[in-house]
Amino acid sequence: MRVITFERYGAPEVLQYQEVGEQVPSDNEVLIRVKAIGLNRAESMWRHGEYVEPVNLPARLGYESAGIVSAVGANVTHVSPGDAVSTIPSFSLNDYGMYGEEVLAPAHAVVKHLSSLSFAEAVSIWNPYITPYGALIATGLLKATDTVLINAASSSVGVGTIQMVNMMGATSVALTRTREKRQQLLDAGAQYVIATEEQDLVAEVMNITDGQGASIIFDPVGGAHFPQLISALTPGGTVFIYGALSTDVTPLPILDVIAKKPIIRGYNLFEITTHPESQKKAVEFISRGLESGALKPLIEKTFKFDEMVQAHHYLEKSQHLGRIVVVVD
Known part of the structure; x- marks a missing residue:
């Protein structure tokens, strides 16, 4: 499986694909076979070393992915292998990165999303x-x-x-x-x-x-x-x-x-996402809005996983309306 990393700050071309071996979740982690990744401006700022915390190089990146659970740690009970899930930004990019074909995520960031949502839609709801x-x-x-x-x-x-x-x-x-x-x-x-x-x-x-x-x-x-x-x-x-x-x-x-x-x-969303009860209320509120149709994710453009550099260039043009999504085959 491949993940995306960077060893120095700079333009999207600093992003590189790295092969990783078998990943095994720790007690409080979830292993996800990724189907879609949602891009955030924060990740562009992270790649430039201009985010709210220092970047520990070499670095991973990516807050939001959606896919199928491959394995769970011993303490994880709210999701199981085979579940369709997505990740909520609630962790440091120095600890985890969701740009990958298979990624480890902290259990507290992993939620089941509405079954009516596609994987591309599921990575277009939490940060927005x-x-x-x-x-x-x-x-x-x-x-x-x-x-x-x-x-x-x-x-x-x-x-x-x-x-x-x-x-x-x-x-x-x-x-x-x-x-x-x-x-x-x-x-x-x-x-x-x-x-x-x-x-x-x-x-x-x-x-x-x-x-x-x-x-x-x-x-x-x-x-x-x-x-x-x-x-x-x-x-x-x-x-x-x-x-x-x-x-x-x-x-x-x-x-x-x-x-x-x-x-x-x-203000930043970590005020909500790093507190379990606040995160739970947010997920419930947003899910109700999605079910009613009042909230409907808007996807501007999709790219393939091998096109992450192009996707970041598109992100930085700031000409899009809505979400940029990278699809992982």
Whole structure:
């Protein structure tokens, strides 16, 4: 079996395929014969050595895979050989990597997914939905009266957030750089779309909210445009920063902060996934949304396992809408 590793930081070409021998799960591990892998921007950042923790080289990578259980450790009782499962991001990439034809995963990260989902769909649900769930639902923050600005809305998390905001009866406003993806975002469920490089963001938001401003901003970008987001926020509103896609310095508009008293907090899904009870509630909530049809994974493009370098190049173009999936034969 092959797994994917890298020995130095850099472009997708640093990824390499490595043959591994027989893998045997420890007491609290699950061995999975992989059928599909879901790509995350975090893995690109990891490959560049720009993630939230230092990378121990040589390194593995990959948070989300789906497949069939091959073997389980002595302490594992919630899944059995032959079960169709997927993995939830709830571990360090220094410890485990899901890019492989057969991989070991920590038992706490392995769940049975709905039988109605394909393997490709199963790797398109956890990060895209648990991320907004933890910020908006688990906190009890999101109300039907809220207007939510969703930055980088065409990402898989962005699309997942649009669907979750709509599911809760609130108003979803997708932010994208140009009008190119406007219709696709509307088709994906966004109630409003603002092209931030072509329209006046603050004016558009004030028009949508009758001058009140957005009550919640969900931002994985930061960077030079961050002050505009604060200007578009209602007094006392909340900004969740869950990523750092921009490499620019993120200015803090002091006068707007003084005037609007925003709540600005960092967030990542590990707040939910590393706590068993919180993870369980998230899985149950998302499963109900999938069963009802309110949540529906959107897959942009699939690649073969031998095309992981091409898949990462496609990921880094940031032109996709929804999830990029790698299929393992």
